[in-house]
């Protein structure tokens with residue numbers, strides 16, 4: 001088997017590949033979406049940092065709606081990032097909605113498609129004429145109260161009211177025929193911070209309608225950055241910006257789901273599911289303890305481990321490395337590049353840190369460092385330990401049972417395997 005085939009892909013996964021138990025949210029969420037008892041408008045926010053599984057969860061929701069409720073929902077997948085250069089996000093959203101409805105296999109929505117088409121052409125004309133400027137309108141009026149502007153705003157508002165009532169009528173019609181409109185929005189946070197608030201503003205129109213469900217995946221810190229950019233002239237503190245970001249999203253989102261924390265057993269099972277080569281498999285418990293619990297990050301670590309393992313195995317004449325040490329080095333390289341770089345320059349540092357974490361050397365024991373390294377190098381070695389000891393909680397798990405001291409002479413080889 002080639003190494004390439006063993007490496008793990010970074011694509012979002014669906015239900016069949018769920019290794020993090022995200023599926024537990026999907027059934028209940030789909031039931032909330034189709035339940036007549038759920039009051040709309042209803043917006044679900046899937047919050048999570050970079051690579052935490054937001055797109056995967058969205059995909060699982062989409063699959064479930066399609067498999068279990070094909071007659072009761074119509075799903076619109078919208079990716080604002082694709083349209084980030086459009087002057088007004090409403091148009092691509094309306095176009096996507098129209099395309100989805102006209103693609104319906106049993107042509108259930110042809111009337112709605114037609115009526116939407118007419119709204120879209122009026123809106124397009126008005127945007128071209130500069131009468132509708134998009135989402136920035138509401139926020140801009142903080143600064144701008146000129147008469148001219150009020151006039152323009154009046155036009156925009158009446159245009160928006162018209163659009164809103166048309167959309168509402170269509171959503172109600174769909175609901176009467178037993179179909180709920182579900183809009184799944186992904187990758188909003190890939191847009192530039194200065195665009196995010198405008199984007200949210202221009203889509204808010206949809207979030208306020210009866211019989212429309214929105215599920216939106218988003219990294220909260222990106223919204224905060226957007227808010228910070230938007231209010232930069234006001235000189236708010238970071239805390240204030242986060243608070244404004246929270247309030248902003250709270251108003252929009254009725255059900256927040258957070259993907260930021262996965263517990264240790266979940267992470268262990270996730271790593272086990274990545275099909276490590278058999279001789280790396282016994283080190284899953286170690287890996288689970290030292291790696292940051294983020295799925296994308298774990299996949300990067302695992303890929304580097306699989307690849308380095310293959311490099312080590314194929315190198316002629318080279319001794320098979322101690323895999324537990326190799327894994328520790330890989331994790332350090334990705335999670336603590338400064339310590340990794342310092343260790344490349346002076347591999348003894350790892351053995352020193354390990355001695356300190358294993359209570360065989362005290363960081364302030366100058367004589368101890370002299371005994372280990374001689375008078376000339378002792379100070380440098382002690383400084384290295386001071387720089388990194390206690391810096392990251394996971395160092396405890398890296399070094400409490402490691403044995404870098406036994407292979408100090410070969411560490412250069414290990415580092416070469418990792419590409420220096």
Ligand SMILES: Nc1ncnc2c1ncn2[C@@H]1O[C@H](COP(=O)(O)OP(=O)(O)OP(=O)(O)O)[C@@H](O)[C@H]1O
Pocket residue numbers: 009010011012013017018019020021022048049050051052053054055056057187219295296299
């Ligand atoms: N439930 C899961 N089971 C297995 N792998 C998963 C799961 N969720 C996420 N992953 C993996 O983690 C990585 C990131 O997942 P995903 O793209 O869904 O995250 P994201 O939060 O949308 O990322 P981004 O911040 O880039 O939008 C991918 O490699 C994906 O395959």
Ligand SMILES: [Mg+2]
Pocket residue numbers: 054055056186187
């Ligand atoms: Mg994503």
